Amino acid sequence: MRMKLMAGAALALVMASPSIANESTVIQNNLNNTATVDQASGAKGKSAITQNGQDNLAKVDQSDLSSAGTSGTRNDSTIVQSGAANLADVKQTNTGAGASPANVSSITQTGSNAAALLDQTGSGNNSAINQAATGPVTADVTQNGTGNQSTVGQSGNNTTVYVDQGITNGTSTDSIATIDQGSSDSVINVKQGGTAQSVIASQLGTQNAMSVDQSGAENFANVLQTGNFGSIFVQQIGTSSGSSAFLEQTGNGSVLTVNQDGAANLVGSGMNAFVQSADNSTAYMEQVGLLHFVGGTQAGTANSLDIRQGGSAQTAQVSQSGSGNTMAVRQQLNGNFALLNQSGTGNAMDLFQNGSFNTASVNQSGTGNNLLISQAGGMNSVNVLQNGINGLIDIDQSTSGAHAQVTQGGGTGNRAFVTQASLDAIAIITQAGTNNYAFVNQ
Numbered sequence: 001m002r003m004k005l006m007a008g009a010a011l012a013l014v015m016a017s018p019s020i021a022n023e024s025t026v027i028q029n030n031l032n033n034t035a036t037v038d039q040a041s042g043a044k045g046k047s048a049i050t051q052n053g054q055d056n057l058a059k060v061d062q063s064d065l066s067s068a069g070t071s072g073t074r075n076d077s078t079i080v081q082s083g084a085a086n087l088a089d090v091k092q093t094n095t096g097a098g099a100s101p102a103n104v105s106s107i108t109q110t111g112s113n114a115a116a117l118l119d120q121t122g123s124g125n126n127s128a129i130n131q132a133a134t135g136p137v138t139a140d141v142t143q144n145g146t147g148n149q150s151t152v153g154q155s156g157n158n159t160t161v162y163v164d165q166g167i168t169n170g171t172s173t174d175s176i177a178t179i180d181q182g183s184s185d186s187v188i189n190v191k192q193g194g195t196a197q198s199v200i201a202s203q204l205g206t207q208n209a210m211s212v213d214q215s216g217a218e219n220f221a222n223v224l225q226t227g228n229f230g231s232i233f234v235q236q237i238g239t240s241s242g243s244s245a246f247l248e249q250t251g252n253g254s255v256l257t258v259n260q261d262g263a264a265n266l267v268g269s270g271m272n273a274f275v276q277s278a279d280n281s282t283a284y285m286e287q288v289g290l291l292h293f294v295g296g297t298q299a300g301t302a303n304s305l306d307i308r309q310g311g312s313a314q315t316a317q318v319s320q321s322g323s324g325n326t327m328a329v330r331q332q333l334n335g336n337f338a339l340l341n342q343s344g345t346g347n348a349m350d351l352f353q354n355g356s357f358n359t360a361s362v363n364q365s366g367t368g369n370n371l372l373i374s375q376a377g378g379m380n381s382v383n384v385l386q387n388g389i390n391g392l393i394d395i396d397q398s399t400s401g402a403h404a405q406v407t408q409g410g411g412t413g414n415r416a417f418v419t420q421a422s423l424d425a426i427a428i429i430t431q432a433g434t435n436n437y438a439f440v441n442q
Contacts, residue, residue: 023047030054038062045075045092052082061091066102066123074102080109087115096123096146103143113137114154122146122166133157141165145172148192150179157184169193169215177201183208190214194238199223205230205252218242219260222273227252237261243287246273253280263290278303278320287314294318300325309336316340322347331358338362344369355380355400366391366410377402388414399423411436 022039023046031054038061039045045062062075075092086109094102103120106128114131117140124147129139135157141150144166152161159181166172170193177190177199186208190199197214199221205228212221216238225232227250235258236243243260246268256276258267265287268274274295276283281303285294292309296318303325307316311333319341320327327349329338336353338360347369351360358375360382370392373382378400384393385407391414395404401424408414409432417439418427425442 024060025049027051028056034058036060039075047075047077047079049079050081051079051086053084053086055084056081056086058088059090062103063093064102066094066096076103077105077107079107081107082110083114084112086112088118089116090118091120093121094123095121107131111135111137115139117141119143122148122171124148127151130154133159139163142167143172145175147174148172149175150177153180155182156186159183159185160187162187162189164189164191166193167191169213172197175214186210188212194219197236197238197242208232212236214238214242216242220244222246222270224248224273226250227254227279229253231255233257235259239263243267246270248273248275250275250277251279251281254278255282257282257284259286261288262292265290265292267294269295275299281305289314297321303327311336319343325349342369347371353380360384364391375402382406386414388412390414392416394418396420397425399425401425403427405429407431408436409433413437417441 024037025048026035027050029052033051033056035049036059037047047060049058058079060077064074074094077090079088088107090105092103096102102123104126105118107116108130110132111134114133114137116129120143122145125143127141127150130153131137132155137154137159139152139161141163148165150163161179163177165175168191172192173195175192175197179188180202183203183205186203188201189211191213193215195217197219199212201223204226207229208225209231211233213235219236219238219242221234223232230249234245241263243265245258249256254276275297278298278300283298283305286308289311291313293315294307298305299321301323303320306328308330313335314331315337316329317339322344324346325342329351331353335356336358338351341363343365345367347364349371352374354376356378358380362384364386366388368390369386373395376398380397381403383405388410389412391408393406393416395418397420402420403426404418406416406429411433413435414431415437416429419441422442427440429438
């Protein structure tokens with residue numbers, strides 16, 4: 001064991017076992033700094049603590065429970081604290097066998113009242129926390145398993161990050177969580193369990209909240225929130241090939257929720273994330289099954305979006321703009337497709353597809369439009385364009401082979417009802433002008 005102490009009215013306590021390869025370096029410059037290093041339970045601990053300023057507290061507890069060996073990294077922790085009243089508490093327990101790298105941790109805190117709590121158990125864990133703030137900033141990281149990585153960077157006031165790898169959702173293996181929070185009064189909570197989970201999260205606004213919960217295998221979430229008073233909730237339960245979510249929320253006071261359960265489900269993409277720029281709006285997306293996709297944007301004010309997809313290979317491309325719009329899309333079983341677009345004020349849309357190979361392309365523009373489409377069976381197809389005022393379209397198709405194409409122009413008082421309950425039915429309605437009405441029942 002080798003240690004170096006430089007202290008001015010400070011306390012440094014180092015406890016080490018007589019085993020080889022324990023090493024600790026503590027440097028303290030100023031008043032009332034306290035450093036505690038406990039390396040009494042293993043052979044490969046290494047710790048370096050540097051504290052400048054005053055009233056800083058650093059504690060490192062390292063245990064090596066693996067098989068004997070002296071080469072490679074086992075426990076390694078570096079804490080650098082500058083300023084006043086910083087707190088860092090690191091606990092590292094290596095349970096892996098051999099001499100391969102095990103727990104590695106680095107905490108850097110600048111300012112005052114920043115706190116970082118880190119607990120690593122297993123082997124191959126790697127965590128780095130960097131905090132620079134004046135005021136309370138907290139990062140609490142727990143790693144349990146093998147090959148997990150976590151990087152947290154925070155700047156601002158009252159910012160909190162919680163990373164749970166391998167505790168709540170079971171043992172975690174090869175999971176990655178990267179968080180960059182430059183905001184004030186914001187909270188990010190990440191829970192990872194299973195295999196090869198990945199989270200990239202960033203918040204830049206004020207009083208935002210973000211929660212990412214991953215279990216299963218190979219889920220990926222890339223989340224960015226830059227507005228104020230917003231919330232993002234992501235839950236992913238993957239199988240052999242997990243789901244991915246690319247989310248961006250720039251509006252104020254909005255809520256974005258994504259629930260994915262299955263394999264290869266996708267919300268947004270690496271090139272184009274699902275963006276909610278609307279203020280005081282809600283977007284809820286639930287995908288159960290496999291090979292589902294939701295893309296598009298929601299802009300405006302006080303809009304609401306609810307998408308639920310089940311089965312396999314469902315696709316919904318969504319775009320909403322204006323204020324007070326409501327859209328609900330629900331697709332079940334296999335192969336349904338819906339491309340939806342709403343613009344204006346007070347538009348409402350409800351689409352329900354059940355069966356295989358149902359297809360719908362809908363466009364609404366204007367004020368007060370209302371569209372309700374329900375398709376059941378197979379091979380149904382709907383193409384609707386609505387433009388104007390006070391238009392209502394109600395389409396109900398229940399068997400295969402039906403086709404409905406409806407176009408309503410920029411007149412006033414447009415109405416169209418299409419109900420098809422027979423095979424090989426086709427209904428085409430085109431309306432333009434004022435006080436239009438059309439009804440087809442086959």
